[in-house]
């Protein structure tokens with residue numbers, strides 16, 4: 001999924017944030033003693049909201065960390081990561097376009113990172129480089145906790161079959177939904193995901209199916225997730241309007257100052273709509289937990305971020 005530096009455009013996870021949000025963040029870390037170093041690595045990366053989020057988590061938990069941006073040239077991810085490690089860095093968040101490179105670099109992988117085929121969190125310790133992927137966890141937690149929508153027993157429609165979609169399938173299956181239908185413009189990619197996750201779906205008692213839009217089943221779904229890159233250029237993915245009902249949660253993994261076209265369309269069909277800002281905060285909280293063993297509360301940080309995003313000049 002491509003990313004944009006235009007803050008007015010809906011953003012992918014950890015991208016497209018208003019510049020003033022992240023630049024004010026690292027300056028607000030006020031601990032006096034030695035602090036453990038973390039960063040978000042990407043290209044571009046200056047608009048990332050992660051330093052703001054982790055600075056708030058550090059304040060909230062009292063953990064002595066410093067968290068900055070790390071811009072790596074496209075062809076020099078590994079040397080930049082190694083230099084960060086040698087300078088005492090303890091862990092990294094990884095964003096576009098390096099999640100596959102981070103997956104290759106890790107010496108151990110969590111099951112969810114292996115399933116995703118991508119890594120968004122690296123932890124450096126005596127045992128080596130541990131790779132994890134907290135994106136799916138963040139999505140599930142945002143839906144279930146912040147949006148109070150249980151996934152257990154739910155009928156879920158997932159739109160898209162790229163990296164963003166693949167990263168969230170296993171954590172969703174682990175919530176034991178009734179049905180997961182994966183639909184993609186390129187139907188074969190959705191079918192490949194169905195094949196990849198059929199054993200996990202069976203273990204979860206979930207009916208997993210997918211392909212083109214014709215795979216969408218009759219009746220309203222409980223949750224519809226847009227994991228396509230369509231919102232970046234205001235394009236709607238292909239779907240069936242009958243999939244949306246008044247009890248449907250329509251979730252766009254993108255976010256921006258204004259509702260995405262997908263959210264607007266869902267609302268005109270009577271559904272409740274949410275963007276991916278909560279997923280961004282909750283994936284960060286899980287990364288923080290992986291590094292520090294302390295779980296911050298995402299809700300107040302999400303509220304602050306939402307205010308900043310809505311502020312004049314932020315979008």
Ligand code: ATR
Nearest residue numbers: 001160161162163164165185186228229230235237
């Ligand atoms: P990412 O890793 O961020 O998911 P990706 O692997 O390029 O990015 O996948 C982008 C997803 O958005 C794919 O599911 C893509 O559909 P195709 O596999 O058919 O390319 C989907 N996508 C992008 N633009 C779209 C559009 N305008 N309409 C529908 N789907 C779109």
